[in-house]
Amino acid sequence: MAQGSRGKIQVYNDFTAAGGITTGVPDALYNNLGGGVGLIGVNEGVLALTIDEPGGVLSITTDTADNDNHALVAGAFRPSDGGMWMEVRMKMASVAATKQAHFIGFSETLSHATPVMPAETATVTTTYNGTGGMAGFVFDSDATTIAWRFVVGDGGVALATTTRTGAAGTAIGITANTTAPTADKWMVFRVEVSESGVARGYFGDIGTRDNLVFVGKNTTPLGVSDCFHAVALIENRDGNLEVAEYDYFEVQASRSWTP
Numbered sequence: 001m002a003q004g005s006r007g008k009i010q011v012y013n014d015f016t017a018a019g020g021i022t023t024g025v026p027d028a029l030y031n032n033l034g035g036g037v038g039l040i041g042v043n044e045g046v047l048a049l050t051i052d053e054p055g056g057v058l059s060i061t062t063d064t065a066d067n068d069n070h071a072l073v074a075g076a077f078r079p080s081d082g083g084m085w086m087e088v089r090m091k092m093a094s095v096a097a098t099k100q101a102h103f104i105g106f107s108e109t110l111s112h113a114t115p116v117m118p119a120e121t122a123t124v125t126t127t128y129n130g131t132g133g134m135a136g137f138v139f140d141s142d143a144t145t146i147a148w149r150f151v152v153g154d155g156g157v158a159l160a161t162t163t164r165t166g167a168a169g170t171a172i173g174i175t176a177n178t179t180a181p182t183a184d185k186w187m188v189f190r191v192e193v194s195e196s197g198v199a200r201g202y203f204g205d206i207g208t209r210d211n212l213v214f215v216g217k218n219t220t221p222l223g224v225s226d227c228f229h230a231v232a233l234i235e236n237r238d239g240n241l242e243v244a245e246y247d248y249f250e251v252q253a254s255r256s257w258t259p
Contacts, residue, residue: 003257007082011036011074011230011251015049016056030112033058033072037249040112041070050245058246062236069235071115072249076227077106082254085192086230089247095181097141100242101235105136105191106199106228117235119151119173126172128153133222135199137189138173139181141237148181149173150201152218159220164213174216176203186247188212193228197221
């Protein structure tokens with residue numbers, strides 16, 4: 001089979017192109033933000049480039065109906081082609097109850113017309129939506145204890161996981177933050193999926209220097225021949241607009257040379 005020199009697929013947007021992002025109300029169905037990153041959502045909301053912080057920051061505001069959302073998305077990618085990883089730096093405007101929900105990671109199931117949270121938490125239960133695999137971080141203010149959690153699931157159920165200390169994870173997910181999340185504070189998320197279907201989550205709001213720290217991994221593998229989207233999604237929880245800011249969105253995967 002013919003192979004070229006571009007074996008790696010690189011997706012990256014630092015949101016610095018002032019003229020390259022349509023601010024205001026985005027298109028209802030799809031927006032190309034550049035660098036291989038798209039935007040989809042339920043209802044339009046508002047996009048804006050934050051100008052009082054350096055380095056390029058995209059502000060996303062949801063619309064006002066309950067469960068309105070926006071998702072940064074790229075893909076699809078397949079683990080068996082050589083593994084894949086994604087990294088996102090973001091902050092949320094509110095960490096209060098019944099305000100916001102987020103998913104950052106890979107999801108096999110993702111509607112481009114009406115995206116939903118791949119996984120979401122209410123009280124003490126995390127629900128794994130869709131029929132496909134997923135691996136990533138969930139924040140949901142409908143949870144009894146509000147926290148970022150690393151989750152891995154497939155076919156609507158959780159897959160077996162272990163924490164960074166080797167303890168068994170539970171279906172609600174592995175708690176990533178050691179202290180309560182802080183509003184308007186930058187956090188970094190990294191999700192790596194190997195060729196064998198093992199997903200590893202790293203979170204950058206742990207410890208005194210906020211370095212990326214390993215959170216956990218799955219011990220039951222994801223489907224390596226399945227195609228996954230990289231996604232960073234905000235969804236409101238109280239019927240009011242909610243805001244998240246994204247500093248960068250980056251994905252690296254491998255190309256399939258299969259004819």
